[in-house]
Amino acid sequence: xxxxxxxxxxxxxxxxxxxxxxxxxxxxIENEEVENRLKIYGQNQLPEPKTHSPFIRFxxxxxxxxxxxxxxxxxxxxxxxxxxxxxxxxxxxxxxxAIGFIQEGKAEDALKAIQQMLSANAMVMREGKQISIKAExxxxxxxxxxQSGDKVPADxxxxxxxxxxxxxxxxTGESIAVEKIVDSVxxxxxxxxxRCIAYSSTLVTHGQGRGVVVKTGADxxxxxxxxxxxxxxxxxTPLIAQMTQFGRWLTLAIVIxxxxxxxxxxxxxxxxxxxxxxxxxxxxxxxxxxxxPAIMTITLAIGVQRMAKRNAIIRKLPAVxxxxxxxxxxxxxxxxxxxxxxxxxxxxxxxxxxxxxxxGYNPHGKISMLGKDMDLEERPLLHELSRAAMLxxxxxxxxxxxxxxxxxxxxxxxxxxxxxxxxxxxxxEVKKYPRTDLIPFESEHRFMATLHHSHTGEAFVFIKGAPExxxxxxSLQRSLDGDVSLEEAYWLQRxxxxxxxxxxxxxxxxxxxxxxxxxxxxxxxxxxxxxLGMYGMIDPPRExxxxxxxxxxxxxxxxxxxTGDHAATALAISRQLKLINTEDVLTGEDIxxxxxxxxxxxxxxVDVYARVNPEHKLLLVRLxxxxxxxxxxxxxxxxxxxxxxxxxxxxxxxxxxTEAAKEAAEMVLTDDxxxxxxxxxxxxxTVYDNLKKAILFILPTNGGQALIILAAIMFGFHELPLTPVxxxxxxxxxxxxxxxxxxxxPSEKNIMxxxxxxxxxxxxxxxxxxxxxxxxxxLMAGTFSLFLWExxxxxxxxxxxxxxxxxxxxxxxxxxxxxxxxxxxxxNWSGFTxxxxxxxxxxxxxxxxxxxxxxxxxxxxxGTTAINLSMWLTIIxxxxxxxxxxxFEKYIVRKLYYK
Ligand code: ATP
Numbered sequence: 001x002x003x004x005x006x007x008x009x010x011x012x013x014x015x016x017x018x019x020x021x022x023x024x025x026x027x028x029i030e031n032e033e034v035e036n037r038l039k040i041y042g043q044n045q046l047p048e049p050k051t052h053s054p055f056i057r058f059x060x061x062x063x064x065x066x067x068x069x070x071x072x073x074x075x076x077x078x079x080x081x082x083x084x085x086x087x088x089x090x091x092x093x094x095x096x097x098a099i100g101f102i103q104e105g106k107a108e109d110a111l112k113a114i115q116q117m118l119s120a121n122a123m124v125m126r127e128g129k130q131i132s133i134k135a136e137x138x139x140x141x142x143x144x145x146x147q148s149g150d151k152v153p154a155d156x157x158x159x160x161x162x163x164x165x166x167x168x169x170x171x172t173g174e175s176i177a178v179e180k181i182v183d184s185v186x187x188x189x190x191x192x193x194x195r196c197i198a199y200s201s202t203l204v205t206h207g208q209g210r211g212v213v214v215k216t217g218a219d220x221x222x223x224x225x226x227x228x229x230x231x232x233x234x235x236x237t238p239l240i241a242q243m244t245q246f247g248r249w250l251t252l253a254i255v256i257x258x259x260x261x262x263x264x265x266x267x268x269x270x271x272x273x274x275x276x277x278x279x280x281x282x283x284x285x286x287x288x289x290x291x292x293p294a295i296m297t298i299t300l301a302i303g304v305q306r307m308a309k310r311n312a313i314i315r316k317l318p319a320v321x322x323x324x325x326x327x328x329x330x331x332x333x334x335x336x337x338x339x340x341x342x343x344x345x346x347x348x349x350x351x352x353x354x355x356x357x358x359x360g361y362n363p364h365g366k367i368s369m370l371g372k373d374m375d376l377e378e379r380p381l382l383h384e385l386s387r388a389a390m391l392x393x394x395x396x397x398x399x400x401x402x403x404x405x406x407x408x409x410x411x412x413x414x415x416x417x418x419x420x421x422x423x424x425x426x427x428x429e430v431k432k433y434p435r436t437d438l439i440p441f442e443s444e445h446r447f448m449a450t451l452h453h454s455h456t457g458e459a460f461v462f463i464k465g466a467p468e469x470x471x472x473x474x475s476l477q478r479s480l481d482g483d484v485s486l487e488e489a490y491w492l493q494r495x496x497x498x499x500x501x502x503x504x505x506x507x508x509x510x511x512x513x514x515x516x517x518x519x520x521x522x523x524x525x526x527x528x529x530x531x532l533g534m535y536g537m538i539d540p541p542r543e544x545x546x547x548x549x550x551x552x553x554x555x556x557x558x559x560x561x562x563t564g565d566h567a568a569t570a571l572a573i574s575r576q577l578k579l580i581n582t583e584d585v586l587t588g589e590d591i592x593x594x595x596x597x598x599x600x601x602x603x604x605x606v607d608v609y610a611r612v613n614p615e616h617k618l619l620l621v622r623l624x625x626x627x628x629x630x631x632x633x634x635x636x637x638x639x640x641x642x643x644x645x646x647x648x649x650x651x652x653x654x655x656x657x658t659e660a661a662k663e664a665a666e667m668v669l670t671d672d673x674x675x676x677x678x679x680x681x682x683x684x685x686t687v688y689d690n691l692k693k694a695i696l697f698i699l700p701t702n703g704g705q706a707l708i709i710l711a712a713i714m715f716g717f718h719e720l721p722l723t724p725v726x727x728x729x730x731x732x733x734x735x736x737x738x739x740x741x742x743x744x745x746p747s748e749k750n751i752m753x754x755x756x757x758x759x760x761x762x763x764x765x766x767x768x769x770x771x772x773x774x775x776x777x778x779l780m781a782g783t784f785s786l787f788l789w790e791x792x793x794x795x796x797x798x799x800x801x802x803x804x805x806x807x808x809x810x811x812x813x814x815x816x817x818x819x820x821x822x823x824x825x826x827x828n829w830s831g832f833t834x835x836x837x838x839x840x841x842x843x844x845x846x847x848x849x850x851x852x853x854x855x856x857x858x859x860x861x862x863g864t865t866a867i868n869l870s871m872w873l874t875i876i877x878x879x880x881x882x883x884x885x886x887x888f889e890k891y892i893v894r895k896l897y898y899k
Pocket of ligand 1: 448
C-alpha cells in the first residue's frame with residue numbers, strides 16, 4: 001500500500017474505489033497486513049500536547065509572592081553585608097523551587113497515568129471476524145463498526161449507515177448532529193459537509209454505521225488541526241484556589257504586619273536599622289505558609305491515585321472534593337446495582353408458562369413445564385419464540401475452557417442461551433433466515449427490530465423490547481390455534497407476576513411482510529404485530545452493592561435507583577438491595593404527568609424510578625439539587641450526557657458505558673460497580689480530611705514562629721530566638737517530611753459513619769482557627785521559654801537558637817500525631833503507628849536535625865552549635881506537652897459536642 005494515500009480526498013471517492021485503494025474489503029484486513037501497516041503508519045494516537053519545557057516550569061516555581069519577599073530580603077541582606085545569610089536565603093529559595101518542581105511533576109505524572117487508563121476501544125472486522133481492539137491499534141483499511149454513544153476512533157469513509165448521526169463539535173464547533181450518508185460528496189466541500197466521512201474524536205449520537213479507516217493518528221483531521229500547545233490541565237480545584245487566594249491575602253497581611261513591626265521596632269524600641277530589617281524579614285518568612293499549596297495539591301493527587309486503585313477514575317479534578325460532600329447517589333440498576341449476568345428463568349407463551357434450569361451462560365439446561373420435563377418437539381410456540389429471540393439478536397456466545405462468555409448485550413446473550421436450551425442452533429437459523437435490515441435498540445424507543453428473508457420466499461420482521469411497548473404495537477397473539485386477538489390482560493398479568501419476582505421482562509413479537517420489502521422503518525413496526533411471548537430473566541443484585549447501600553445509610557447518603565426497567569422489577573430489586581423506601585415507585589409516565597412542584601415534593605422521599613427516559617434523569621437531578629443536595633448520578637448511554645453534566649459528580653460506566661457518557665462525566669468506574677462509587681466517596685471524604693489536617697498542621701508552625709519573633713521584638717530582644725535562615729530551614733524540612741506524610745494519611749475509621757459535609761462549609765472552620773491559635777501559642781510559649789532559660793543561664797546566642805529550632809521541630813513531631821485525627825484521640829496504638837509515612841518522616845527529620853546541629857558546615861551556614869544529651873531530654877519533655885494539651889482539648893470538645 002502506498003503512503004501517498006494519506007493525502008487523498010476520501011470524501012470525493014466512491015466506496016468501491018476506497019476499498020481498492022486501501023486494499024481492503026468488508027471483511028477487513030489480515031492480521032499480518034495489520035502489523036505491516038502499523039509499521040508504516042504508526043499507532044493511531046494523537047500527538048502528545050506540548051507542555052512547557054522543564055526549564056520554564058522550574059522558573060514558574062519562582063513566580064510566587066513569598067519568593068519575591070524572600071528574594072528582596074536576600075538582596076537587602078546582601079547589601080547589608082550579611083553574606084552568609086544572603087546566600088543561605090538564595091540557596092533555600094532554589095531548594096524550595098526544586099522541591100516544588102519535583103513534587104508538582106510527580107503529581108502531574110500520576111494524574112496523566114490515570115487519564116491514560118481511559119483509552120477507548122474500537123469494534124472492528126478483521127479476517128472476517130468482529131473483534132474489539134484498543135483504538136490505538138487501528139490502521140488504514142480496518143473496518144470499524146459505529147453505534148450510538150461511540151467516539152469515532154479514526155477518520156472513516158462510511159460505507160453503511162442506519163440513521164447514523166454524528167456530533168462534530170470537537171472538530172467544527174457545531175453542536176447539532178449531522179446525518180451521515182454513504183454517497184461521496186464534491187471534492188471542494190468543507191469538513192462539515194463531508195457527510196460520508198466520520199471524523200476521529202466526534203461522537204455518534206444516534207444510529208449505527210460501518211466505515212473503513214482512511215486516516216489515523218496525527219493524519220486525521222483532528223490530529224491536523226489540534227493546536228500543538230494545547231492547554232495544560234491545571235491541577236487547581238476550587239478548594240485549592242480558595243486556599244491559594246487565602247494564602248495571598250495572608251501573605252499581604254503578614255508583609256504589612258512586618259512593616260508595622262519594623263516601624264515600631266525602629267522608632268520606638270530603638271533597634272538599629274539592619275537588626276530591625278532582619279527581624280521584620282524573619283517575621284515575614286516565619287508567618288507565610290509557603291508549603292501549603294504544594295501539600296494540598298499532593299494530597300489531591302494521592303486521593304486521585306487511591307480512587308483509581310479502587311476502580312474510580314477521576315476525569316475532572318474538582319470532583320475529588322465534591323465526592324466527599326455527596327448526599328444522594330442516583331444509580332442505574334442494570335449492571336451497576338445488579339451483576340448484569342442475565343439468565344432466562346421463565347418463558348411465557350399464549351398457552352403456557354415454562355421454567356428454565358441452568359446457571360449463567362452455559363447453554364446446557366432444561367426447559368420444564370409445571371415441574372415436568374417435556375418434549376420440545378411438541379412445542380411449536382416455544383420453538384418459534386426462541387427462533388425470533390435468536391435472530392433479533394446481536395450477541396454471540398463463546399466457550400473458553402469450561403466457562404461461557406457473551407459478546408455483546410448480556411440480555412441478548414441470555415436469549416441465545418434460552419434458544420439453545422429450546423433445542424435451536426443459531427448457525428442454522430441465521431443461514432435459513434438471513435438478516436436484511438434492522439432498527440437498532442435505543443433506550444428512547446425501548447425495542448429492536450430486524451428484517452429477515454428466507455430462501456423460500458418468506459419475509460418477517462422480528463421485534464423484541466420492553467413488554468408494555470410491544471403490547472401496544474400488537475393486535476394479535478400466536479396461539480396453538482393460529483393467530484388470535486390479543487388478550488392484553490393476560491400479558492399484563494404475566495408482566496406483573498414476573499416483575500414482582502424481580503425478573504426483567506422482555507417481549508417478542510413478529511410480523512410477516514412482503515418479500516420485496518428490503519428496508520425497515522418505524523412505520524413498519526408501529527402496529528399489527530403478533531405477540532409471540534415473553535421472557536423473564538433474573539439479574540441478581542451485586543453482593544457488594546447490597547453492602548454498599550448499608551454503608552450509605554450510615555454515611556447519611558440516600559441511594560436512588562433510576563432504571564429503564566419495569567416498575568415491578570425495579571421495586572423487587574430495590575427490596576433485595578434494602579433501599580430506604582421500597583414501597584413507592586415513580587415511572588416515567590407518572591413523572592410526565594406531574595408538574596415540577598409536585599415532583600419536587602416527592603423526589604426526596606421516593607427512591608425507585610422506573611421506565612424513565614434520560615430527560616427525566618436530568619429533571620430529577622435538578623430537583624434534588626434544588627433541595628440543596630449534592631448529587632452523584634450514574635449513566636451509560638449517549639442520552640445520559642446532559643444529566644451527567646448537570647449532576648455534581650457525573651459517573652460513567654467504564655466497561656459498558658458509551659464514550660459519550662464518559663466524555664460528559666466527572667468520574668468513570670472501570671468495573672461499573674455501584675460499590676466503587678461508595679469507595680470513591682470514602683476517598684473523597686479522606687482527601688477533604690487530609691486537606692484539613694495539612695492546614696491544621698502547617699499553619700500553627702507558621703503561627704508559632706511568627707509569635708516567637710513578635711514576642712522577642714516586643715520584649716526588646718536584640719538577638720532573636722530564630723534567624724531568618726533558621727526559619728527557612730524549619731519550614732523546608734517540615735514541608736518535605738512531616739507535612740507531606742499527612743497527605744498519605746489513611747481514612748479515619750468512622751469516616752463512613754458521619755453525615756456528608758456541608759458543601760458550603762469553609763475549609764478553615766472556626767474550630768480549626770481556634771486549634772491553629774491554640775497550638776501556635778503552645779509552640780511559642782515552650783520555645784520562647786527555653787530560649788529565655790538558656791539566655792538566662794548565660795549560654796551563647798548560637799546555643800540558645802539551636803535549642804529554639806530543635807524545640808520547635810520536636811514540638812512539630814509531637815503535634816504531627818495530634819494532627820492525624822482532627823477530633824478523635826490518638827493516644828492509642830493505631831494513633832501512633834497506622835501511618836508508616838509519619839514514622840518514616842520523623843526518622844528522616846531527626847537525621848536532618850542531627851546534621852543541622854552537629855555538622856560543622858551546617859553550623860557555619862545556619863549559625864548552630866552542638867547541644868548535649870540532657871538538653872535534648874529537656875527539649876523532648878517540653879515539646880511533648882503539645883501532645884497532651886491538644887488531646888485534652890479534643891477530649892473536652894468531644895465531651896461537649898459529640899456526646
Ligand atoms: P438501567 O437503566 O437500570 O440500566 P435498563 O437496562 O433496563 O436499566 P435501558 O437500557 O434503557 O435500561 O432499557 C430499557 C428497556 O428496554 C429494558 O428494560 C428492556 O425492556 C428493553 N431493552 C433493553 N435492551 C434491549 C435490547 N437490546 N433489545 C430490545 N429491548 C431492549
